[in-house]
Amino acid sequence: xxxxxxxxxxxxxxxxxxxxxxxxxxxxxxxxxxxxxxxxxxxxxxxxxxxxxxxxxxxxxxxxxxxxxxxxxxxxxxxxxxxxxxxxxxxxxxxxxxxxxxxxxxxxxxxxxxxxxxxxxxxxxxxxxxxxxxxxxxxxxxxxxxxxxxxxxxxxxxxxxxxxxxxxxxxxxxxxxxxxxxxxxxxxxxxxxxxxxxxxxxxxxxxxxxxxxxxxxxxxxxxxxxxxxxxxxxxxxxxxxxxxxxxxxxxxxxxxxxxxxxxxxxxxxxxxxxxxxxxxxxxxxxxxxxxxxxxxxxxxxxxxxxxxxxxxxxxxxxxxxxxxxxxxxxxxxxxxxx
Amino acid sequence: xxxxxxxxxxxxxxxxxxxxxxxxxxxxxxxxxxxxxxxxxxxxxxxxxxxxxxxxxxxxxxxxxxxxxxxxxxxxxxxxxxxxxxxxxxxxxxxxxxxxxxxxxxxxxxxxxxxxxxxxxxxxxxxxxxxxxxxxxxxxxxxxxxxxxxxxxxxxxxxxxxxxxxxxxxxxxxxxxxxxxxxxxxxxxxxxxxxxxxxxxxxxxxxxxxxxxxxxxxxxxxxxxxxxxxxxxxxxxxxxxxxxxxxxxxxxxxxxxxxxxxxxxxxxxxxxxxxxxxxxxxxxxxxxxxxxxxxxxxxxxxxxxxxxxxxxxxxxxxxxxxxxxxxxxxxxxxxxxxxxxxxxxxxxxxxxxxxxxxxxxxxxxxxxxxxxxxxxxxxxxxxxxxxxxxxxxxxxxxxxxxxxxxxxxxxxxxxxxxxxxx
Numbered sequence: 001x002x003x004x005x006x007x008x009x010x011x012x013x014x015x016x017x018x019x020x021x022x023x024x025x026x027x028x029x030x031x032x033x034x035x036x037x038x039x040x041x042x043x044x045x046x047x048x049x050x051x052x053x054x055x056x057x058x059x060x061x062x063x064x065x066x067x068x069x070x071x072x073x074x075x076x077x078x079x080x081x082x083x084x085x086x087x088x089x090x091x092x093x094x095x096x097x098x099x100x101x102x103x104x105x106x107x108x109x110x111x112x113x114x115x116x117x118x119x120x121x122x123x124x125x126x127x128x129x130x131x132x133x134x135x136x137x138x139x140x141x142x143x144x145x146x147x148x149x150x151x152x153x154x155x156x157x158x159x160x161x162x163x164x165x166x167x168x169x170x171x172x173x174x175x176x177x178x179x180x181x182x183x184x185x186x187x188x189x190x191x192x193x194x195x196x197x198x199x200x201x202x203x204x205x206x207x208x209x210x211x212x213x214x215x216x217x218x219x220x221x222x223x224x225x226x227x228x229x230x231x232x233x234x235x236x237x238x239x240x241x242x243x244x245x246x247x248x249x250x251x252x253x254x255x256x257x258x259x260x261x262x263x264x265x266x267x268x269x270x271x272x273x274x275x276x277x278x279x280x281x282x283x284x285x286x287x288x289x290x291x292x293x294x295x296x297x298x299x300x301x302x303x304x305x306x307x308x309x310x311x312x313x314x315x316x317x318x319x320x321x322x323x324x325x326x327x328x329x330x331x332x333x334x335x336x337x338x
Numbered sequence: 339x340x341x342x343x344x345x346x347x348x349x350x351x352x353x354x355x356x357x358x359x360x361x362x363x364x365x366x367x368x369x370x371x372x373x374x375x376x377x378x379x380x381x382x383x384x385x386x387x388x389x390x391x392x393x394x395x396x397x398x399x400x401x402x403x404x405x406x407x408x409x410x411x412x413x414x415x416x417x418x419x420x421x422x423x424x425x426x427x428x429x430x431x432x433x434x435x436x437x438x439x440x441x442x443x444x445x446x447x448x449x450x451x452x453x454x455x456x457x458x459x460x461x462x463x464x465x466x467x468x469x470x471x472x473x474x475x476x477x478x479x480x481x482x483x484x485x486x487x488x489x490x491x492x493x494x495x496x497x498x499x500x501x502x503x504x505x506x507x508x509x510x511x512x513x514x515x516x517x518x519x520x521x522x523x524x525x526x527x528x529x530x531x532x533x534x535x536x537x538x539x540x541x542x543x544x545x546x547x548x549x550x551x552x553x554x555x556x557x558x559x560x561x562x563x564x565x566x567x568x569x570x571x572x573x574x575x576x577x578x579x580x581x582x583x584x585x586x587x588x589x590x591x592x593x594x595x596x597x598x599x600x601x602x603x604x605x606x607x608x609x610x611x612x613x614x615x616x617x618x619x620x621x622x623x624x625x626x627x628x629x630x631x632x633x634x635x636x637x638x639x640x641x642x643x644x645x646x647x648x649x650x651x652x653x654x655x656x657x658x659x660x661x662x663x664x665x666x667x668x669x670x671x672x673x674x675x676x677x678x679x680x681x682x683x684x685x686x687x688x689x690x691x692x693x694x695x696x697x698x699x700x701x702x703x704x705x706x707x708x709x710x711x712x713x714x715x716x717x718x719x720x721x722x723x724x725x726x727x728x729x730x731x732x733x734x735x736x737x738x739x740x741x742x743x744x745x746x747x748x749x750x751x752x753x754x755x756x757x758x759x760x
Contacts, residue, residue: 084721091726112724113393133497133616143615145519150704150713151721156406159418170519170617171408172627173707173718182487187495188518188626190616231392 024096024228024235025069025286033075036062037095040080040176044201044310045101054078057309058099060299061120061226061243065097068242068291073298082175083151087112090229097239099226101195103153113230117240118247120225120302122322122331124218125154126196128203131213133190138217142167147180147189149173154194157220177202195222197310197318204315238285245292247334248274249301251325256300259293274337281337302332389727400723401426402542407718409709411625414545422719423542429714430736436631436710437697437740443636444696445689448643453673455648466644473641479702481638486630486706493518499613508611515611515618520625522611522618529605550604557600564592627708631700639696646688650681682755690748694741701737711736 028034038046038058046056054062059078067073079095090098091113101123102108104116127146129135138161148155150173162169172189174180181202184192192199196218203209226243228236249255252271254262263275272278276289285291299305306323310316324330355365389395405425408418413431416424455466473481494506496517508515515522532549568585576582611621654677662672703710704717712733720729 084717087721087724088726091724107722107724141616143617143619145617150707150718155408155718156722159406159408162408163418169408171410173410173704173709173713175704175707183490186490186518187497188490 024232025238028069028096032070033077034062034066034070034097035077035079035095036065037079037081037086037089037098037100038062039100040082040178042101042177042198042201043205044314044316045198046078046099055309057121057305058101058226060305060309061099062097063298064246064295065239065242067294067298068245068287069238071294073294083149084175086151087114090114090227093229096235097226097228101198101224102227103195103222104225104227105153108227114227115230115233115236116225116227117236118225118243119223119331120243121197121223123195123197123222123224125157125193125220125222126199126218127215128184128192128199128212129190129215130187131211135213135215138215138219139165139167141169141191143169144190145170145172145188146191146193147172147174147184148193149177149180150175152194153220153222158193161219181205195224197224197316200318201310201316204317209315234286238287241285242292242295244334244337245274245295246300246305247302247325247332248337249292249296250303251327251332251334254296254301256297256304259296263293270337385727394724396728397725398728400719400725400728403723405719406722409714411628411709421542422715422723425719426711426715426732427543429709429711432708432714433697433700433703433710433712433736434740436628436635436700436703436708439632440635440639440696440700441693443632444639444643444692447636447640449647451640451644452647453651455644456651470641470644473638474645478634478638478699479705481634482631482702482705485634486626489626489630490518495519496613496617499618513608513610515613515621517618518626519617520623520627521629522621522623524608524610525620525622527607527609529607531604553600553604554597557596561593561596565589568592625708627703627706630706631703631708635696635699638699639692642692642695643689646685646692647681650685651677653684654680679755683757686748686752686755690745690752693744693748697740697744698737 036059038054038056041047042056044056046054046058048054054076059076062076062078063073066076079089081089081095081098081100086098086100086102087108089095098114099120101121102116103123104119108114109116127138127141129141135141141162146158146169148158148171155171155173158169158171172183174183177194177198180192180194183189185206192202194202196214199214203212203214206212226239228239248270249259252268252274254271254274259275262271263277266272269278273281275293276282276291280289282289282291300308303325306318306320307313310318312319320328320330322331324332326333355361386396401423402421404419405422406418407425409416409425409428411432412428413435414428416428451466451469454462455470457463457466493516496515496519498504498506499508499515499517506517513524528550532553534546534548536544536546538544568588572583572585609620611618611623613619658676658680659672662676663669667676700710701712701716704713707713715729715736716733720726723729
């Protein structure tokens, strides 16, 4: 018996790394829903209502994108993320888009490899204290215990602010806004610091909002905006121009109420291009002609979204301030639709 | 006439690797090993390539950059200008603190509960059963969160101590302040301090050694050494004459007199906490996060340790107790001198794994904002630098080293108590 067993060479095959992530837009269309990362709950920006429907300023961005891409503003799977988990969720592909009042910074853009598609809220970091403490300036906070959400830029600004002013503090790192609220209200921390808009939203949910004051100091620039992964420019364009579409809509006077008839009645060529009755902007994005129309119908233009969720008529009561259109002295300035 | 021929010399053929039982199992093991190594190589290669494609090749350079965030509980000096490496070191020390504290208290509570669960007193035994079942069967995260919530909601805030007629007062002759931010206890201060030795210059690993603490430890070690000498001499006298001389007052004197002299020389006094501004100042501050985590981890792990202790005691045959009472040894001494030393051999090995569990469970610290190594390196540093893979790998390495060290120490102890076979 001279049967020799030949060991086949062990071929090392198929070691090629998976190709660069395929088009996110194709994935979203194939899946039929948009996976959108939001906060774990911040009234006005993103929070589920009594029926479990997510609502809010950031949620509206998700809905507008879903309406533009999928034609259905409700085709969104909301993924609650904390300050710590949000970037991992986006980088790993668990979510297609992060709309979670996230500050646009150099290192997040360049080093963490994310593309910020624009700014939907110009904010700054503020401090909230109980009025009974009698504090009138953040510089009086020497020795105070400060609640911060961990994994945020506020953590770094806070360290810098106290260091440059040469005063001490005791940081209490906290995962979510709800926990921060609990500790702050129980007096386990003297001060709560986060973006001023977030403070206003948190205060609005207190039993006694008047008992708490926002200090006058705004210690940082916090341009908040939606972001996507680096490396998929087509998807980045879709989200960027959906955001620009709702900002431009306000500038041009297109609202969710008049969007249906203004497309045909107007003579303004930019409105026509925006709403798809002229030109092929939608096709260039890889969408149909009416993408922007659907995005605007989903929640209204920027002004409507602002007024409905966080504006002066709501308990949160934020003024437009920096977030007014450039024509009204604000910073909102969308590139032209051309 | 016969000619003897050598038996045909068996030649090695490749087919024998498969058909000869002497080689077969080795062949299979080699192939399995190769497959396993290929799989591992593929995973590593794939990860490296994907990271490179993302533009994030593996790089540990970020550890020397400033961390830019503050850490509340720091055992060494640290500012937000220090490096990520030093921030990770602070986290590591915090992990070790809660792990060591937790292991000690869990052992004490566990042994008590385990012994009491065997008590003949019906009520005590049942209460201990309820304790064990409650803590063992609810996830430890919930206990941690509950402990924190109780601390925050039920204890007074520092501002309750203020004013003419405060709603809260300090305990134990105004020396201890119990607030919902933590507990402030008096600290030792030395008015004629010997100073510190500074090690490692300006590097990320720099630390100070307190000469006062060293002096205290040296004196304590010498005292204990002298006490042992005295005890050995007493034992020798007992061997020779049958009379054991009274030595307890010499022992006490050896322990306390040198220490008292040293502390007087160093000018030791207490520093009491005082309400200043927003918070208490002075004293040693044990943060609510540390206490909640420590308490929850201890109580949770103690429930498991109690069961191990009970099992260890029940494993000792009843004849041992009966033999001990036949010799006239009282029940307390029977437990201490006869049962527990034998039970330890059964108890120690599962105890090691509970210590390891406690240490690993301490990574839930971020639920209450305790800045352990998961919170610093695996939390804020990872988040700010975006170096997920590097941070997680180092984090795993850190826990691996801590766990292996605990195992090594406990195995050494286990070897020292195990039955000596002749």
